[in-house]
Amino acid sequence: AQSVTQLDSHVSVSEGTPVLLRCNYSSSYSPSLFWYVQHPNKGLQLLLKYTSAATLVKGINGFEAEFKKSETSFHLTKPSAHMSDAAEYFCVVSARNAGNMLTFGGGTRLMVKP
Amino acid sequence: KAGVTQTPRYLIKTRGQQVTLSCSPISGHRSVSWYQQTPGQGLQFLFEYFSETQRNKGNFPGRFSGRQFSNSRSEMNVSTLELGDSALYLCASSLWMREASDNSPLHFGNGTRLTVT
Numbered sequence: 417a418q419s420v421t422q423l424d425s426h427v428s429v430s431e432g433t434p435v436l437l438r439c440n441y442s443s444s445y446s447p448s449l450f451w452y453v454q455h456p457n458k459g460l461q462l463l464l465k466y467t468s469a470a471t472l473v474k475g476i477n478g479f480e481a482e483f484k485k486s487e488t489s490f491h492l493t494k495p496s497a498h499m500s501d502a503a504e505y506f507c508v509v510s511a512r513n514a515g516n517m518l519t520f521g522g523g524t525r526l527m528v529k530p
Numbered sequence: 531k532a533g534v535t536q537t538p539r540y541l542i543k544t545r546g547q548q549v550t551l552s553c554s555p556i557s558g559h560r561s562v563s564w565y566q567q568t569p570g571q572g573l574q575f576l577f578e579y580f581s582e583t584q585r586n587k588g589n590f591p592g593r594f595s596g597r598q599f600s601n602s603r604s605e606m607n608v609s610t611l612e613l614g615d616s617a618l619y620l621c622a623s624s625l626w627m628r629e630a631s632d633n634s635p636l637h638f639g640n641g642t643r644l645t646v647t
Contacts, residue, residue: 452638459534459620459638506573516563516624516636517586520573 418443418509420521428527435494437524439507442488449490450508450518451481460506466490477501502528531557534639536621542645548609551642555602555623561585562604563636564596567618576619579604580626608644616646 423438441447451463464475471483481492490507507521535554543549555562563586564576575588579598596606602623608615618641625634 457640459640460622461638462635465635515580515586516561516578516622517575517588518563518565518573518636519575520565522572 418445418447418511418519420507420509420519422505422507422521422524424524425522426525426527428529429497430529431499432496435492435497435501435526437492437505437507437526439490439492439521440488441490441507441509443509443511445511445513448510449481449483450510451475451479451490451492452506452508452520454504454506454523456503463492463505497526497528499528499530502526534621534623534637536619536639536642538642539640540643540645542647543611544647545611545613547611548607549611549644550605550607551619551621551644553604553606553621553623553639555604555621556637559623559625559637560602561624561626561634562598562602563622563624564604564606565620565622566590567620567641568614568616573620576606611646613646616644618643 419442421440449466452460454460463479464473466473466483474480479494504523504525506523508518510518537552561580563578567573578586582598593609598604620641622636622638624636
């Protein structure tokens with residue numbers, strides 16, 4: 417069984433300041449981990465994924481995430497927020513033998529103030 | 531290349547009716563997955579099809595069903611609609627099922643928003 421907990425339902429930052437979205441996971445197997453972003457009335461877009469290669473994963477739009485097995489965490493960061501980053505972000509876990517059956521966290525809504 | 535196309539974008543039905551949603555995957559993609567998104571339950575996996583066969587199924591009642599055609603297009607059907615079925619239904623496609631290849635990212639459509647009154 418696997419689960420994902422996103423520790424903050426809402427995060428508010430000022431434009432140009434760092435972003436930190438927190439995610440803890442639980443998985444019986446060696447998991448694959450993902451971050452997806454969803455803009456209003458849109459589908460989901462993959463930001464980055466971890467699949468047991470490097471623990472620091474770089475994604476699109478300047479986002480990156482670090483896999484910490486000892487802490488079962490996969491936090492998403494960005495050095496400098498942009499207004500266009502305002503969206504909902506989902507941390508996702510999948511077992512390797514589960515096809516495309518993804519388990520989503522509850523989501524974190526990121527607000528960026530000018 | 532066209533993305534994942536879901537039709538219709540919006541749908542309003544009444545309790546007890548049935549509904550069929552359609553998903554056209556990216557050309558060449560053979561795996562299609564369906565997800566339900568609600569404010570209360572978040573995003574939940576419904577089922578996945580690959581080569582016209584259901585490969586994985588989430589924890590939903592039998593009122594939720596789907597199928598995949600030989601051209602990889604997929605439909606999902608919900609019978610005897612309940613108010614709680616109101617949701618955004620997202621379809622996603624990938625080249626293969628992930629277990630076959632890690633280089634097979636999932637591409638999502640913009641969803642069908644179903645409202646049950």
